[in-house]
Amino acid sequence: MGQYFMFLNLTRREAGGYGGKFGEDFGCNYNAVAKNLSKPTFPTKPPKEVASFPNAHRSHLGLLASVPTELIDIIFGFLFVPQHVAHFAAAHPLLGSQGFSRIVRIRAEILGGITWHCSRVVLVGDYLWRAQNVDGLLPDDLRTDMVALGEELQTGEEGPDDRDPFSLYDFARTHFRGVKYNDVGPLSALQNIEDKLVRAGLSWAQLRTANRMDRTDSMRVDRMLSSSQPTLPPCHTSVLCNMTKRQCVRAQVLRRVRLDGYYGNTKTGDGDDSDSDEDQNPHPSSLSIGLTVFFLTVCSDDWCFIPPYDGKEDDPLFKEMRTVVGKWAGDSLGVFGPEDVEQDMVDVSEEVAHIVGKFLQEEGYSK
Structure with missing residues (x-):
């Protein structure tokens, strides 16, 4: 049957983003995995059209202008759905900045429960029988x-070869929460959560009424919601950082490894206007950070899935592969824009690109 793998967040006890044998669907870029490890950036100031609404018609003001500031603060504090905040803020031109800030805080809190940024991760195999013996895992x-x-x-009674009573893979299957953030990407996951919050507890009639209300001040509401969206580092220039070992791998170096000859399923997740066409292609022509993460974090007691495929640890090719493959298992990883990479990070991009490229060549993904 072979060995199966699962991508885990050991910090949050979540699983998702990869399931199957090592090497399956390696013709995909797995950008959603990279994006879910990324550091989101939120705008700090609202655009002028949100911060102020010049020449507002008197009907927009109503009696809300006479409500005490303290009460306005309390109302905002009790709103936890970005769409609700935007509608309330659109009711008065002086509420734009406060509504914008509240939406940013809500989205930052939600994204904090989505992204795996700086979490400890591992691609664990079901043949890892002694997880507790792996240093730092x-x-x-x-x-x-x-x-x-x-x-x-x-x-x-001791198990065969003094193995643990159960594997980390088995423990994760029953005690970790399955998530789809690494499949769809954090921004799509955020939107899905917001959509559910809007519909939560509403009957069909109430939902229809809410949809009609959405057309009220729709331009201002839409502008406030869109301008408060977070952004992620573009995949083609981002940097994968190991916060534990203080090492980094740059996407621009990985992209020199060309892929061809095989096309798998779409694993791109949400797109980004700042991404290149190549980044949004589900069947990329070059190595990505998302795919590289799996090579760096894979962990098992049976390494027959890497060249020379016989598990002989004294083989020169095996030793070369293991200088990179699996060396970041269980470490804290994050993806940053190049301007946000800490100065003490050691760049290991060249050696990672060389070893991963060599593996992909052995598998027929690269020439």
């Missing part, structure tokens, strides 16, 4: 919980 709290569960399951 497991966070202390996860190790404690796995030991406790192992003691509950212990029958008094």
Whole structure:
């Protein structure tokens, strides 16, 4: 049957973004994975058309202008849906800046529960039988919980080869939460959550009424919602940083590794106007950060899935592969724009591109 793998967030105990044998669908760019590891950036100031609304008609003001500022603050504080905040802010031209700031805070909080930025991640194989023996792989709290569960399951007899009572792969299947953020990307996930918040608790009739209300001040509402959207580093210039080992890999170097000959399923996730056409192509012609993450974080006790495919650790090719493959398993990773990379990061782009490119060549993905 072969070995199967699962992409895990060890910090948040979430799983998603890759499931299957190592090497399947490697013709995809997995940009959604890179985007979900990215640091989102929010605008700090609203655009002029949101901050002020010159020449407002008197009917826009109503009695709201006489409401005390403290009460306005309380009302904003009780609104947790960006669309609701935008509609309330659109009711008075003086509420634009406050509404904009409230939407940014709400979206930042929601995105904090979506992105895996600076989380500890691993692509774990179901043949990793001794996860607790891998240095630096497991966070202390996860190790404690796995030991406790192992003691509950212990029958008094040691398993074959003194293996753990269960694997990290098995533990994750039952104790980690499955998420789709690495499949659709964080911005699409954010939009999906906002859409659900708008519909939450509404009957069909109430939802129809709400849809009619959406047309009220729609231009101002739409402008406020669009101008408060976060942005992510463009995939073609972003930098993958290992916050644990203080190393980094640059997308511009990885893109020198050309891919051809195989096309898998779409794994791009949400697009970005700042991304190149190549980044938005589900079947890219060059190596991406998203795909590279899997090579760097893969972990197993059976390495027969990498060249020379026999698991012989004394083989020169195997030793060369292992200088890169799996060396970041369990580390804290984040994707940044080049201007945000900390100065003490050691650039290992060339060696990573060389080894991953060599693997892809062995697999027939690259010439």
